[in-house]
Amino acid sequence: MINRATPLLAQIAKAKVLVVGDLVADEYVFGQTERVSREAPVLVVRHEHDEVKLGGAANAAANASALGAQVTAVGVLGKDSRGQALRRGFAQASIDFSGVISGSVQTETKTRVLAGGAGTQRQQMLRVDRGNATPLPAAVRTKLAQALERAIGSCDVVLVSDYGGGVLGDETRDVLRQAWQAGKKVCVDSRYALSAYYGATVCKPNEPELAAVTGLPVDTDAQLLVAGQEALSTLACEVLLVTRGRRGMAVLQKNAPHALIPVWGPRDALDVTGAGDTVNAVFASALATGAKPVDAARLANVAGALVVQKRGTATVSAAELKHAVEATW
Numbered sequence: 637m638i639n640r641a642t643p644l645l646a647q648i649a650k651a652k653v654l655v656v657g658d659l660v661a662d663e664y665v666f667g668q669t670e671r672v673s674r675e676a677p678v679l680v681v682r683h684e685h686d687e688v689k690l691g692g693a694a695n696a697a698a699n700a701s702a703l704g705a706q707v708t709a710v711g712v713l714g715k716d717s718r719g720q721a722l723r724r725g726f727a728q729a730s731i732d733f734s735g736v737i738s739g740s741v742q743t744e745t746k747t748r749v750l751a752g753g754a755g756t757q758r759q760q761m762l763r764v765d766r767g768n769a770t771p772l773p774a775a776v777r778t779k780l781a782q783a784l785e786r787a788i789g790s791c792d793v794v795l796v797s798d799y800g801g802g803v804l805g806d807e808t809r810d811v812l813r814q815a816w817q818a819g820k821k822v823c824v825d826s827r828y829a830l831s832a833y834y835g836a837t838v839c840k841p842n843e844p845e846l847a848a849v850t851g852l853p854v855d856t857d858a859q860l861l862v863a864g865q866e867a868l869s870t871l872a873c874e875v876l877l878v879t880r881g882r883r884g885m886a887v888l889q890k891n892a893p894h895a896l897i898p899v900w901g902p903r904d905a906l907d908v909t910g911a912g913d914t915v916n917a918v919f920a921s922a923l924a925t926g927a928k929p930v931d932a933a934r935l936a937n938v939a940g941a942l943v944v945q946k947r948g949t950a951t952v953s954a955a956e957l958k959h960a961v962e963a964t965w
Contacts, residue, residue, distance in 0.1 A: 647926075650706075653697075653917075654787050654793070656803070656812075657692065659744065660691035660692030660801075661746070665683065665750065666684045667751040668752065668754060681749065694711070705921045708731070708735060710783050714739065714743040715738055740776075744768070745767065748762070749763075780803060780805075781807035792821070792924035796812065798825065821837045824873075827845070835872045837875065838877060839867070839875075840876075841879075875889050880899075883899065887933045897934060900941040901942070906944060912940075919933060922936070
């Protein structure tokens, strides 16, 4: 693995990765617990500070950029304060966001309240999700498809991060379909609509998503492989990458043996926020260099294990990955 991982990481720095999907503001509100309220049986939290991080598809873009890849993002952001915060985050991460549309929408936001006593680690108490309850306006959907079409020709791989927020609609999926039919590598992570990407290069479900797509159990290795073969056929993808939490990953391909990859490092995660984005970003970036799917998955497996040991939405750098691989193999 060392012999393949080190040059692979160097090649990723030359890769051009296009990320399209739901850009999310991961907002963290930190505070100190003081007392129980007299108004209701709830803790009173004294506000300390806020942070806004790149979440959702934006987190996938940040992870690809942290590896050194040249990253372009396509999506939609509101003109609100959280949208502005994400634009600043893109600039700081050296991500090209010229394909991000400014729309009369609310920026998708996940607000997490973390609090604790003086001198203690802040723990998540509550999460509040905000976003658009209605479909994106037709004009915005058209602009998104046009932005995607402009960006897609010059990239080595397209990473799709579909959280169900409306960015990946019929218009953008039509552009993606034309791209993979023309031979472009398209890696799809879709929480609710994986079947809508019939024919994509790579589909990346987790175990519950695989069970939902196939209607089959995935409780054992044998069951997962049966469900995986069914999904390869049902989705007509070239590669199926299944993330399995504590059980690692599985890679299934049409014309190659399957691979069951055990979890790397500690089995207990500190924080799983955005781990799927990290895995998708590393896998897609490696695939952009021409790496074999199993080698790309092994590298992504290490990256996923590293990122779940970090608190909050986070990235893994090429240096961290290189050190981890060399220390293990």
